[in-house]
Amino acid sequence: MERLKWNEASAIVQSPYQLVLLTPAAIHGFDPKAKAEFRIPSLRGVWRYWWRTLQSETNHRDLLAKEEEWFGGTRETKQQSPVHLSMAGVMEGTKRENMLPHRTSPVPVPALPAGGEVTVTLSVRKRHEQLLPAYEWHFQYMLHLAGFGQRSRRGFGAVQWTGHQWNNVGEYAKSLRTVLEHIGVAEAFSFAEDGCLVARREDIRTLHPVLSAVWIGEGKESAAEVTRAFGKASHEANRYGNLGFVQGSKKLSSPLWCTVRKIGNRYHPIVTEVRSGGSRYSEPRYERDRNRFLEIVGVRI
Template identity: 30%
Template sequence: MNILEDLKQASSMISKTYELELLTPLMLHGFQQQFGKKHKPKYAELREPSVKGIIRYWWRAMQYEEDLKNIIKRETDLFGGTGMGDKQDGRSSRIKIKWLKPERQTAEARVCPHKGEKPSTTAIEASARNYHKIQMSCYRCDEEKFQEAEPYIRLTWMLAGFGQRARRGAGALQLRKITERNEQEIKWENTEAFRTALFTVLGELNKDKYFSKGSNPTHLIQWKHKESDLKGIMHPVLHNVWVGKGFENSENVRNRISTAGHIANSGNGNLQYLGKAMGGREASPLHATVRRFGNQHYPLISEVAKEEKRGTEYLEARNAFLSYLGVRV
């Protein structure tokens, strides 16, 4: 076979596929509303823009530098832009993300399980028999960007939840397999195995230099420099990751997370330090999701915050939240 024939048969694309198991209901919706029910979605569906948005969020959360303009430029170069500002900002994404066999469901789930409410919104049901696959791909000419983005995508699968109430345990997707040329099974037997895997990804990103092991087994990683080193950073960045008490099933963990948020964030308006909807909407700095290690399910909590927001009142509320989930603080 000559070189020309080799080139003809070679694919112009490279790709990697991630197989994920949904541990808790996924409340991810499109624009369709149920007839006569203005605020109730007709379908829960797997939406690619939402996944891309989460990946971009965690990419930015790992950028420990003060120059926000440079961060936005690098993010745009990797993931695409809106077309506003410089002409280069309008380029499409180098990295393509898509669900394989996307689906819709009309099952229902409780938004806030601690309230004991009836199922209140449309969701995709959690099921050990129902695996979801997401493919990451790009043209071979952008392979360098592919290699740059890939560890951030694995970090997203490790720490993130998806959809409505994702920071309170809903939409927990557990990474099971990665397929490129060969199939790699992902299984964390215990919390220490997960911490080792997390440090491996941080090392690939050259971010492990910012972190050390926490002071106890429930504190997986912590920021190891002075807190003042973060003073000039204007966007939220990852500070800590903790793991709480294990449970037999994932929905019990989601219940516990929801209750913890209610107990630790029960103030009104500006007194709510772990996220609020009234008096100026603000997302919680604590991303609490569910992960399975061995045969147990655990709350996994990642702190992504601006240093200026981490005052005494916030830290008291944060520690109350963590303690209720079984974290040693």
């Protein structure tokens, strides 16, 4: 973690994160039909989502109060967050990318191209400096597993922090475990160095999705190969809607978040399962379809 203090008298402490896009990112901006934009509100929203996946609070109002203490809000605590996110410059893209590469009929939308870089900075006032490490560990947790923008659950918008330089899968697994240990939730999970890297020991009943498991698949020569595999898996393994669907006004979000991370010279699929309270996960057909999905993207079950 690279901390910056402008000087001893400075009221601000900052930590910069240089991020590199591994796959195109279709992040909606002011005019989503014309261009994509890397936006701090979108990043903050994803960060909040992944923060919630580590919260075992079953009372929704108590969860919201805690979330607003961390990130600010007006519903329960009516306060600003101690941490501020910023970025230098503007990152935009107008080139149209196909968001469904596994299909013969392309669905092109404006996107930020792979290879783009942006530096995001976490800032706190000096009186809150002791809070910064907790924010950073949660931020790095998100950077292990998350993507941003349209189709981010299927590999698009995958970003990698330049501080994450893993030589092999074992290093990635150890890195993720270290983050969960620093956050203070590691005891809830079992760990491995291949296949299913993280698995929750006991299910918990929450209204919000919480981290259940993380898998890693075989590496590919390019990130685009991984996104195509995700698309193929979505098509072939989810014919019955057990892994998410949209039908008219009815929507069931997929419990599988898929992204890409560069490890050594290969690009690996990362599949994270998040679960909320409900019986769908105990049904044999869910496990069947999920495992088929994992097999298609190259995970050893």
